[in-house]
Amino acid sequence: MTKKALTVILSLILLLPVLIYFTVWNYYAINIPKWDDHAFKAFIIEYSQAADWKGELRALLRQHNEHRIVLTRIFAWLDFWIFGSLNYKHLMICGNLLLIGVIPLWFELLKKNKKPLFALLPVPFLWLTLAFWENMYWGMSAVQNFGVVTLTLWTMFLCVKPKTLPFVISLFLAVLTMLTSGNGLLVLPLGALLLFLSGDRKRFAIWILWSGAAVFGYFSTYEKFDNNPVTRAGVFQLIKGYMSFLGSFAESFPVLDHFKVCFFLGIVLFFVAVSIVSTTLFRIVRNKYTNKFEKTTDLFCLGTVLFILGTALIVVYSRAGFGIETLVTSRYKIYSVLLLLVAYLYVVIPIRGSFLTPYITAIVFLAVVFNVFSYHYHLVDAYNLRKMLVTAQFNSTFTDKSLHYPADTSFAANIVEKTPVIYDKWLSLISIADRQNYAGGSRGMVELFDNTTFKKGEKSLLVENNLFSSQRLQDSGVYVLLSSKDRYYIFPAYRTRNKSRKELFLKQYYFSKGFYADIPFTEPIEKGVYNVALIRQDGDNTGILFKDEKITINPIKANKVRVNW
Numbered sequence: 266m267t268k269k270a271l272t273v274i275l276s277l278i279l280l281l282p283v284l285i286y287f288t289v290w291n292y293y294a295i296n297i298p299k300w301d302d303h304a305f306k307a308f309i310i311e312y313s314q315a316a317d318w319k320g321e322l323r324a325l326l327r328q329h330n331e332h333r334i335v336l337t338r339i340f341a342w343l344d345f346w347i348f349g350s351l352n353y354k355h356l357m358i359c360g361n362l363l364l365i366g367v368i369p370l371w372f373e374l375l376k377k378n379k380k381p382l383f384a385l386l387p388v389p390f391l392w393l394t395l396a397f398w399e400n401m402y403w404g405m406s407a408v409q410n411f412g413v414v415t416l417t418l419w420t421m422f423l424c425v426k427p428k429t430l431p432f433v434i435s436l437f438l439a440v441l442t443m444l445t446s447g448n449g450l451l452v453l454p455l456g457a458l459l460l461f462l463s464g465d466r467k468r469f470a471i472w473i474l475w476s477g478a479a480v481f482g483y484f485s486t487y488e489k490f491d492n493n494p495v496t497r498a499g500v501f502q503l504i505k506g507y508m509s510f511l512g513s514f515a516e517s518f519p520v521l522d523h524f525k526v527c528f529f530l531g532i533v534l535f536f537v538a539v540s541i542v543s544t545t546l547f548r549i550v551r552n553k554y555t556n557k558f559e560k561t562t563d564l565f566c567l568g569t570v571l572f573i574l575g576t577a578l579i580v581v582y583s584r585a586g587f588g589i590e591t592l593v594t595s596r597y598k599i600y601s602v603l604l605l606l607v608a609y610l611y612v613v614i615p616i617r618g619s620f621l622t623p624y625i626t627a628i629v630f631l632a633v634v635f636n637v638f639s640y641h642y643h644l645v646d647a648y649n650l651r652k653m654l655v656t657a658q659f660n661s662t663f664t665d666k667s668l669h670y671p672a673d674t675s676f677a678a679n680i681v682e683k684t685p686v687i688y689d690k691w692l693s694l695i696s697i698a699d700r701q702n703y704a705g706g707s708r709g710m711v712e713l714f715d716n717t718t719f720k721k722g723e724k725s726l727l728v729e730n731n732l733f734s735s736q737r738l739q740d741s742g743v744y745v746l747l748s749s750k751d752r753y754y755i756f757p758a759y760r761t762r763n764k765s766r767k768e769l770f771l772k773q774y775y776f777s778k779g780f781y782a783d784i785p786f787t788e789p790i791e792k793g794v795y796n797v798a799l800i801r802q803d804g805d806n807t808g809i810l811f812k813d814e815k816i817t818i819n820p821i822k823a824n825k826v827r828v829n830w
Contacts, residue, residue, distance in 0.1 A: 275382045279389055282636060283365065286393040289640065290361060290401055292739060293647040296354045296684040297654040301405045304329060305341045305351060306680045312342055313676075326444075330828060331490045333483065335444035336416075337408040350682035353404035360400065360407020364599075366415040367392060370422060371606065374565070377558040378614045384625050387609060390632035391602055394639035396517060398647045399595035406596060413446035414599055417455075421568040424456050424472070425463055425561050432468060440479050448576045453479065455571055459564045462549050498585050506589035507581045508532050511573075513593035514601040517635075517642035519766050527593050534601070537608050538570050544611075562614065569607050573600045595646065637770075644775050645762045648738060652757035656744065659688045659755050660789075666699070666752055668692045687740040688755065690807060691800065698798060698809040699748050706803075710810040713743070714799055719814050726797075726816055728758060728782040736774055737804060744800040745782050746809065747816070749793035755800070758782045787823035794818075 298305075312324040325335050337356065344355045371388045400406045420442055424435035439456060442449040453476040460469040498506065505528055512531025516523045545563040554560045580597060609628065616624055662670065671678070698704035717730040728745055735741065743758040758780040768774040797814035800807065 272382060275386065278386060279368075279382075282389040282393045285640075287361070289395060289644075289647070290357070293651050294354050294357055294402055295651055295654055295686070296352050296682060297658050297686070298353055298681070299403045299406075299654060301329070302353055302356075302403070305338070305405070306677060308338055308341065309345050309351060309680050310677055312338075326486075328486075328488060328490065332409070332447045333444050334405065334409055334446070336412055336441060337405050337445070340408055341404075345680065348682070351680050352682040352684070356404030357402060357407045360404070360409075360411045363408065363415045364392070364397070364411040367418060367603075367606075370418055371610075373422075374562055374610060375614075378562060380613065380621075383622070384613055386625065386629045387632035388606060390629070390636045391605055391609075394602075394636050395643040395647060396514065396598045396602065396639040397595060398643045398650070400599070402647060402650055409446045410596055410599065413442060413449045414603065416442040416445060417449060417452045417572055418565075418569060420452050421456060421459060421572075422561075422565050424468070425459050425564045427557055427561075436472070436475050439475070443479060443483060448579055450480075450483070451572055451575050455568045455575075458571075459568050462546075462567075463560070463564060464552075498589060502589055503581060503585060506585055506592045507577055508535060509589065510577045510581060510592045510597060511535055511538070511601055511604060513598045514605060514635075516593050516598070517638040519638065519642075519769075524590060524593060531601075534604050534608070537611075538574060538604060541566060541570050541607065541611050562610070566607055566610060569603065573604050573607075576600055595643070641769055641775065642762065644738075645760055648742075648775075649757065649759045651739065652742065652744070652759070655686055655688060655740070656755045656757045658686065664752060666696075666748075668696060668753070687802065691809070694807055694809050695746065695748075695753060698746075698811060699753075699796075702811045704809045706806045706808040707810065708808070710799070710801060710808045711812075713801060714810055714812050714814075717799065719797060719816070721816055724786055724821060726782075726784040726786070726818075728784070729779065730758075730781070731779040733780050734778050735803065736776060738775075741802050741804060743780050744802070745784065746798040746800050747784075747795040748798065748811070749791070749795045751791065751793060754790060754795075756782050756784045758799075785823075786818050786821050788820055790818060790820055792818060792820055 308324055308327070311327075312321055315321040315324055325338050326333060340356055340359045341351060345351045348355070368385075368389055372382075372385050375384045376382075395401070397411075400410045416438055420435045420438040422435075423431040423438065426432065435456070439452050442452045453472075457469065457472050457476060460472050463469075508529075508531035509524060509527045510531065511534045512527040512529065515526045515530045518526055520526050545567040548554075548563050549560065549567070552560070577600060581592060584591060613621070613625060613628070673679075694704040703710065713730070713733065716732045717728060720727045720729075730743070733743060742760065745756045745758055747754040747756070759782065760776040760780055763769045763774050763777045765774070765777075794815060794817050796811050797816055798809055798811040800809050
């Protein structure tokens with residue numbers, strides 16, 4: 266096989282995980298704001314009504330909780346300016362493209378260390394998976410959490426390159442990084458450390474002065490904001506949370522106790538990180554390199570590992586109050602996988618000769634297995650998130666039983682692009698079912714309802730079914746419909762993961778039998794007596810059935826999360 270043909274084949278293989286990633290993203294992504302996404306409507310109003318550039322700058326720099334999210338706001342405004350409306354899927358695309366920006370950096374590192382293109386194969390399979398599902402499908406979070414990582418890595422890489430232009434670019438990237446997410450501030454001390462270790466005193470002095478000006482500008486109008494609960498975890502629990510954060514990539518492994526495997530592999534990765542830090546520091550201080558790029562690689566790896574360990578400390582300190590189990594959630598996994606990628610460099614770069622190909626081949630195999638595990642395990646999360654977003658938008662849109670879209674022509678009401686949603690097909694059927702107890706396809710609906718239990722608690726209605734076996738994806742599944750004399754509410758019935766490895770990997774049965782919904786009696790749900798129905802979406806077919814189930818709801822006050830936007 267010629268070298269050119271081999272390059273083409275390897276390039277196609279490298280594109281495969283990218284294609285799979287965006288195909289899966291597109292299947293579940295939906296233009297519905299999630300939590301903080303709503304803040305961009307207020308931003309666009311403020312920015313568009315600003316009297317001058319100072320007002321526009323204030324809108325961009327305005328604090329969002331403890332962060333400044335300038336990059337996300339720039340993308341949001343550009344989307345609105347170009348298309349005439351804001352589409353949250355476009356924000357997700359921007360964030361996911363930023364995530365891909367790490368792959369060419371690893372290509373550069375491997376190429377300059379005289380490794381073949383084949384050595385890059387494990388990177389996209391490890392990096393582009395559904396393990397990051399929460400950031401993938403959340404507009405603001407995609408740009409913020411993916412962007413801060415990619416920008417930090419490129420900033421550290423460019424600042425230690427020998428040529429002047431990359432260093433100048435890194436100065437501006439450093440400012441953009443700190444204005445993308447709170448932990449982006451770490452790039453300033455890390456860059457200073459790397460330049461100090463590089464021995465370039467002129468660059469070090471410039472970086473310190475630049476960082477001082479950037480920090481002054483950042484904090485000159487900063488207001489301390491802390492809405493996180495105080496942690497009650499002891500020292501051992503915090504250490505356990507820290508290690509689990511580092512090992513959270515392993516949550517998708519087919520084992521019984523996912524948190525435990527994250528904890529133990531986190532310990533392993535922590536010692537790997539310590540080994541990388543100590544070894545690279547020794548080599549940098551010793552300064553006996555055969556070529557300049559070896560030192561650049563060591564400086565970059567040192568900075569990246571310190572960035573990961575520092576971010577882990579920040580997250581554990583600030584988020585442990587929500588429970589240490591939350592430290593292995595999807596939005597933080599990027600740091601665990603990034604540590605794997607640095608460890609890969611640490612392993613593969615020193616290998617020479619005939620040993621290289623077998624090592625890389627084995628690592629490619631493990632990376633593909635990890636990729637498969639991640640998609641199979643986290644697909645249920647993406648499915649449930651989409652249902653949650655769809656039903657939340659229905660409940661906030663339709664506030665009476667007419668089920669007519671609000672006729673609001675104001676600027677604020679039309680900022681977000683209007684896109685079709687599955688409940689558009691339900692509107693007429695809901696009204697019919699409310700009058701005659703059923704609508705749409707009735708096949709199997711009575712059996713579905715009879716196999717479902719409804720238990721009213723003090724604070725919520727628990728709906729459970731242990732026999733529902735459909736494996737249809739996207740919008741298919743069961744929803745709970747509540748109907749009072751004044752309005753309707755729809756809530757998602759969530760599915761759980763199939764724990765049978767045989768069914769999961771051989772038959773592609775992602776869901777275990779049954780579904781559940783825990784419907785809280787908190788605001789904004791209104792007081793009243795509600796008839797309970799089930800909506801079943803089965804591909805293009807919809808069935809709605811009311812029976813004799815009723816529930817009286819007296820709303821309880823919700824604990825509102827304090828925000829500053």
